[in-house]
Amino acid sequence: MRAQSPHYKALGISVAISALLPVISALFFSLVSMDVLVSRLIFPLCRITGFIAVGLVAGQLIEGLGWTRQVAVLARPLFRFSRMGNHCSAAFTTAFFSGTAANAMLAEYHDQGKITRTRLFLSNYINQLPAFFLHLPTTMFIVIPLTGVAGGLYFLLTFLAVLLRTTLFLIFGHFYLTYPRDRESMDTHSHAVPRPDKKSVQEIFHKIRQRLPVRLVNIFVWVLPIYTLVFILHWNGVFDILNTALSRTVALNLMPVESLSVVILSFAAEFTSGFAAAGALMDAGVLTVKQTVIALLAGNVLAFPIRALRHQLPRYLGIFSPKTGLQLLLSGQMFRVISIFMVGILYYLVA
Numbered sequence: 001m002r003a004q005s006p007h008y009k010a011l012g013i014s015v016a017i018s019a020l021l022p023v024i025s026a027l028f029f030s031l032v033s034m035d036v037l038v039s040r041l042i043f044p045l046c047r048i049t050g051f052i053a054v055g056l057v058a059g060q061l062i063e064g065l066g067w068t069r070q071v072a073v074l075a076r077p078l079f080r081f082s083r084m085g086n087h088c089s090a091a092f093t094t095a096f097f098s099g100t101a102a103n104a105m106l107a108e109y110h111d112q113g114k115i116t117r118t119r120l121f122l123s124n125y126i127n128q129l130p131a132f133f134l135h136l137p138t139t140m141f142i143v144i145p146l147t148g149v150a151g152g153l154y155f156l157l158t159f160l161a162v163l164l165r166t167t168l169f170l171i172f173g174h175f176y177l178t179y180p181r182d183r184e185s186m187d188t189h190s191h192a193v194p195r196p197d198k199k200s201v202q203e204i205f206h207k208i209r210q211r212l213p214v215r216l217v218n219i220f221v222w223v224l225p226i227y228t229l230v231f232i233l234h235w236n237g238v239f240d241i242l243n244t245a246l247s248r249t250v251a252l253n254l255m256p257v258e259s260l261s262v263v264i265l266s267f268a269a270e271f272t273s274g275f276a277a278a279g280a281l282m283d284a285g286v287l288t289v290k291q292t293v294i295a296l297l298a299g300n301v302l303a304f305p306i307r308a309l310r311h312q313l314p315r316y317l318g319i320f321s322p323k324t325g326l327q328l329l330l331s332g333q334m335f336r337v338i339s340i341f342m343v344g345i346l347y348y349l350v351a
Helices: 008-028 034-064 068-081 086-095 099-111 117-126 128-147 149-176 198-235 238-254 257-268 271-283 289-311 313-319 322-350
Strands: none
Touching: 008 198, 034 099, 034 198, 034 313, 068 086, 068 149, 086 099, 086 117, 086 128, 099 117, 099 128, 099 313, 117 128, 117 149, 117 322, 128 149, 128 271, 149 271, 149 289, 149 322, 198 289, 198 313, 271 289, 289 313, 289 322, 313 322
16 A cells, blocks of 8 residues: 655655756747646646545545445446456446546555555556546447448447457456455445444545545646656657657558558547548549558557557556556557457458
8 A cells, every 4th residue: 555645855856857857948948838738737737636636535445435336337337247346337437437447446445455466457457438428429420421331330330349348357256356355345235334323424524535635646746747848858759759650660561552641640640530541542543442441440459559659648647657557558468469369350351
């Protein structure tokens, strides 16, 4: 379990390093204006901190008020089959609304000994399924008009990939895990949890007031400098250089040269640009539907690890311990790439 006192000294060092990074960028690379710092660094950091705080508070409230079974009810059959328990099921339900809050709940449950390390990892992997649906509405209504049938097949294949790995993780849990200590609480016919009285509720909020500042400070020690470093690297075009170099090498060797622009734009720029390029090439008859789908899947596979490094690394290292966060991020992306690769190969052979 992590230390129960805020690391204020470490936070001071973290803030100093983070403040120094834009100065280094201005002296040796490119200047970052104050407006950009506020809109693209400070505001996103505040938003991330807010979601983490929501997850920590939600985890404490759900546990303290005895709502774990109620929140977990939607996914209970899956998590009963996988022997992962109601705490993991509650985090799964939360992931449909916020992945950051769900990860904060998992970290809190693990720190309190409510879930094992294996359940922490499996639950984090399985939460990629609600993450898929969380982002689906904002992407589908942009992608389908641009790419038509190819876009629909792309979403179907990526969904089959996440469904495949989720099913395998659930089966693994069923055969590998033993039933958790709260097995009885997974029974829908077990006795109801008594309603907490006023004193109990006051004690719960007292614990939250004690733990929340400590957890947020200790999390922010890692989130702040890593997020700032990633932002500075992105601002100076480091990720664009890596993306373009990687995409050119892989695309020229694995697919028609006409697909190169789709792959590059799929992850060197915003995702919409890749789909727009794919739709234009397909409408012009340069690429077939099959080639377009394969190009989009290739762009997805190549893009996501670097995007995860840019957007997810600071959150994972902050919410979990640096070692655990890095292991979760890398292993999760590895499973994701493998599943998309398998589905893509199957589509290539069958279509």
